[in-house]
Amino acid sequence: MHFAYPPRKDSAPPRFVPRSTQFSTLRRRRLKVVAIIGLAIITFLYLISRGSSGQGPPREHVPSGKPPAVIVTVLDESDFRRPYLETVKENRRQYAERHGYAVMFPKIGEYDLKGSPFSWTKVVAMRDAMTKFPDAKFIWFLDQDYFIMNAQATIEEDVMKPTRLESLMIKDHPVVPPDSIIKTFAHLKGQDIDFVLTQDVEGLSVNSFVIRNGEWARFFLEVWFDPIYRTYNFQKAETHALEHIVQWHPTILSRLALIPQNVINAGSTSEKGAQYQPGDMVVRLSNCAKASNTKPCETELEKFTQLWRTAFSGS
Template sequence: MHYAYPPRKDSHPAPFKPRRSPLRFIRRSQLKTIVLFGLVILGLIWLFSGSKYKGPRPITGKPPVVVVTVFDDKYDNTAYSQHIKDNRIQYAEKHGYGTFIAKAGDYELSGAPASWSKVVAMRHAMARFPNCKYVWYIDQHALIMNPGSKVEEHVMGAKRLEEMMLKDHPIVPPESIIKTFSYLKASDVNLVITQDKDGLATTSVVVRNGEWAKFFLDTWFDPMYRSYNFQKAETHALEHIVQWHPTILSKLAIVPQRAINAYSTVDYGAQYKDGDIAVVFAQCSGTGTKSCANEAERYSQQWRASFGADH
């Protein structure tokens, strides 16, 4: 009996025809629309999920003020620096303020003069005390003399500041065409500074903590400005910034020098008088009769007596 063999398969099968994907029929323009629509949906989900930006973090004002002082490395651990530190600490403790004492050598200045360290130290203090309301930078060659004067009242109090502000006043006297805003209100002010006979003075400065202050200090500390060969380093850099950046000028108040920055000698600006909040040893030297240590000693007994009598 013969059995039939099954038919052999064709040795030349028909070519494989893959299924066509539906995406093949979507035009490029349609695909772009779908992607954009998907991104919009994701954005809406993120927006309503509670992750949306809620504005700057509120500042509680604890402590109300941080007093910042930076010492050149040569004054580190000297009797002079301890004298100045004692002054800052006693004043801060009286009012519940914070203190931030730093050394210029703590910061990388890329070859710029050590005086630039005041700018980054103020920024550093804001990071260390994020809830402080104000930062008061006062130079290493200065003493706080009036323990009863509070920064938030004596300097930044609305009524007091309105009375002191020099409006429509040249930034660099006597003939600068750039002047302080004539319509500025105390509530608008985030930076308080003084002038001496040469222009803006940065030995005593008050800054209101917040997003604007961070922007301002970051701008001031920009490497470009530090690399310029300004005659008075950060001080002339600040004069440049203020005159070219309305965003900064619009928050600036210049007040009479004795409000926060009276000098120990009349040769360089307004001279200190009893009752002023601080005295700055303008142009004091490292050694000799006009040394900073000798200048501080002139006022040592007075400030210690004032602080003791105020307890």
């Protein structure tokens, strides 16, 4: 069992804590209590809804694998140049056609985020993909500054296959580096995992991650998008909300696997961790700038464009 904070190891009286710090600590504690209560309510309603239709226990829909996976990329047309975004679409479509995948390109502003920052669009888009493709086995979110480089690698075989996951899973490791006392579970097997992502030098990365389609995934996305987390002033919005969730809710952590960054999250430089090497599945344009800047994404993309087009045109 993990504890959020280690017990006090000495009997010395506590040091004086400024009033503002006390209020900040009290606020965090209240958030944790409210979050736990909120998760309990969502879980209860989830269980009730499953048992309220028809006679006998409900049968969970098992995705047939048609398509095997859906790639979701949210496009920001206000901040990124149109030629660049068209190249992003071309990259996804060529890869998807090769493997029989579906693709979705929702746009910033397409969903009602209830006043939350636009970065939350990824969470709603993933839920939308599950609704539109109920028989897809996996949903892969891939941000718009990533390009798929390996035409042969697939999500179902090279990432989510249980035996493959067994070789990739980083166990008993701090969820939020470098020193979180909450760690990934050491006893989990590949078949236990429904949510796969990586870490970079800043913590959990929500720019490239995979979810196994199913009832648990719906539950998880509803928890993640809960108003409790969207309205709390996290510095990095949905990223820090996720870090909070996986550390405080074993229901989520027990289905999560961290894998090496280079599998689905290598960068064009080593600035944020693992640097792209030939054969890696994707590359992230580490210095990709928005359209208003002098160094657009196309500049950094130049050295990779011919590589992935050549790879995709091969047999």
